[in-house]
Amino acid sequence: MRNILLAAGMALQVLSSPPALTNAAAAETPIPGQAAWADAKKTVKLANGISLAYVEMGNSDGKPTLLIHGYTDNSRSWSLIAPYLKERRLIAIDLRGHGKSDAPACCYAYSDLADDVSLFLDAVGVAKADVIGHSLGSLTAQLLAAQHPDKVDQLVLISSTTAIGGGPGSWLWDNVMPLTAPIDPDSQFMKDWYANPNPVDEDFITRERTESAATPIPVWRGVLWGTVINDLTQIAPLVKAPMLVLWGDQDPLFDLTHQEKLEKAYPDARFEVFGGAGHNMFWEFPEKSAKVIKAFIDAPAEQ
Numbered sequence: 001m002r003n004i005l006l007a008a009g010m011a012l013q014v015l016s017s018p019p020a021l022t023n024a025a026a027a028e029t030p031i032p033g034q035a036a037w038a039d040a041k042k043t044v045k046l047a048n049g050i051s052l053a054y055v056e057m058g059n060s061d062g063k064p065t066l067l068i069h070g071y072t073d074n075s076r077s078w079s080l081i082a083p084y085l086k087e088r089r090l091i092a093i094d095l096r097g098h099g100k101s102d103a104p105a106c107c108y109a110y111s112d113l114a115d116d117v118s119l120f121l122d123a124v125g126v127a128k129a130d131v132i133g134h135s136l137g138s139l140t141a142q143l144l145a146a147q148h149p150d151k152v153d154q155l156v157l158i159s160s161t162t163a164i165g166g167g168p169g170s171w172l173w174d175n176v177m178p179l180t181a182p183i184d185p186d187s188q189f190m191k192d193w194y195a196n197p198n199p200v201d202e203d204f205i206t207r208e209r210t211e212s213a214a215t216p217i218p219v220w221r222g223v224l225w226g227t228v229i230n231d232l233t234q235i236a237p238l239v240k241a242p243m244l245v246l247w248g249d250q251d252p253l254f255d256l257t258h259q260e261k262l263e264k265a266y267p268d269a270r271f272e273v274f275g276g277a278g279h280n281m282f283w284e285f286p287e288k289s290a291k292v293i294k295a296f297i298d299a300p301a302e303q
Contacts, residue, residue, distance in 0.1 A: 027060040031082045031090075034203045038211075041075065041100050046119040053100035054120070057082060058090040063153075064129040065297070067092040068117065068137030070159070071223055072193075072212040074099030077134060080204060081282050084290030091129070093120060095140070097219035099211065105218060109226035114143040121151055130297050131241075132156040135253070135279065136223065139164070139232060146238035154297050155241040158289075159251055159279045161258040162265050163231035166224075172253070173228070176220050185213035197250045198277060198284035205283070236265035243269035244296040246289065248277030270296065 032040035032055065041053040055075045058065075065088040069077035075092035076099075082090055094101040096116050097108060117140060121129065130153050133141030138160035145152040166173050175189055183190065185206075194209045243266055247259050263271060272292050274281045282289035 028086060029057045029060055031057045031079070031086060034076075034079065034201075034207055037076050037079055037207070038100070041094070043100065044120065044123045046116060046123055048115070048119055050096055050104065050116055050119075051102045052096065052116060052120050053094040054124075055092045056090065057092070058086040058088050060089055062088040064089045064091060064126045066117070066121070066126070066129045066131045068131065068133040068140055069093075069095065069098070070135030070137055071227075072098065072215045072220065073134070073208065074211055076204070076208055076211065077283075080201060080286040081290050081293075084287055085294065088130075091124065091126070093117070095137070097222065098215060103216050103219050106222065107226065108219065108222035110139055110143045110230055110232070112226070113140040114147060117141075117144050118148050118151060127151070128153050130154045130156070132158065132293065133160070134158040134282065135160070136227065139227065142232050142239060143235065145241045146232075146235040149238070149240050152241045155239070155243045156246070156293055156296065157243065157262075157269075158246045158282055159248065159254055160245060160262060161254045162233045162236065162261050164227045164253075167228050173224060176224050179217055179220055181217050183213040183215075183217075185210040187213075196278050196280055196284055197248075200280070200283045233261070233265050239266065242296075244293065245269050245271045246274065246281065246292065247271070248274045248279060248281035248284075250277060251279045251281075253279050 037055065040055050042056065043051050043053050045051045053075070065085065067075070067078040067090060069075060074094045078092045095113055097103040128151055131141045131144065138157040141155060141157065145155050168174070190209050190213055194205055245262060259271070263269070274285065277284050
């Protein structure tokens with residue numbers, strides 16, 4: 001708890017100055033705009049038969065950096081922050097069931113998602129990468145780092161926890177389980193699902209919400225079943241990668257109690273608190289989020 005509160009003060013100081021961005025390298029792959037994002041996706045078939053979609057961008061000669069989105073999001077989730085990390089080789093995936101990736105009837109536990117990600121790295125020829133995960137993606141990243149420490153260099157968890165919890169009686173469970181297709185992207189549930197305490201680019205959030213609403217119902221439910229019964233606390237000691245944890249103190253899904261459990265699980269991690277920000281703080285403050293992330297992943301010797 002003490003580390004989290006200290007980090008809050010550090011974060012406020014770090015976030016007060018403008019970001020220092022590195023000039024783009026000559027081998028830069030353009031970052032798609034919102035209108036072009038979906039069409040920019042490529043697909044690769046994994047050894048397990050699942051095809052995953054992804055967007056590759058930034059400096060093709062830069063350090064591989066894998067971006068793993070949250071529940072019912074897709075690779076577009078990283079479109080606002082990507083311009084500030086473009087000196088790296090950015091690879092943003094669509095997890096199974098999300099975006100343009102395959103949506104099998106089964107299975108959506110962390111172990112299934114992490115296995116896909118490991119096979120994805122093999123399929124695109126990346127031996128080791130820095131990994132940045134948001135929400136569901138951060139839980140997937142934890143398991144990936146535990147199972148395949150040789151594939152994860154540095155680890156950034158955004159809006160994370162070791163156990164989602166919930167279940168019957170929780171807001172998420174009680175809203176997701178009754179969903180039927182088609183989901184109206186402008187329904188109150190979807191507006192609440194994508195609510196943020198600070199302004200977010202309107203074109204981005206409208207497209208993101210529309211794509212989320214198109215997520216198949218079995219995926220909505222499958223992920224929730226797969227996450228609600230799992231707790232990563234027991235495998236936390238297996239995660240050896242240097243870790244940065246970003247959290248907005250207005251996060252309605254993973255509150256301070258979740259962060260205290262994270263700190264207990266990963267006592268050597270660096271915690272940064274974004275005051276007044278929500279679950280999607282890197283959408284609310286992409287430049288500021290990028291600066292904190294860059295300061296960590298660009299200076300591994302100082303961790």
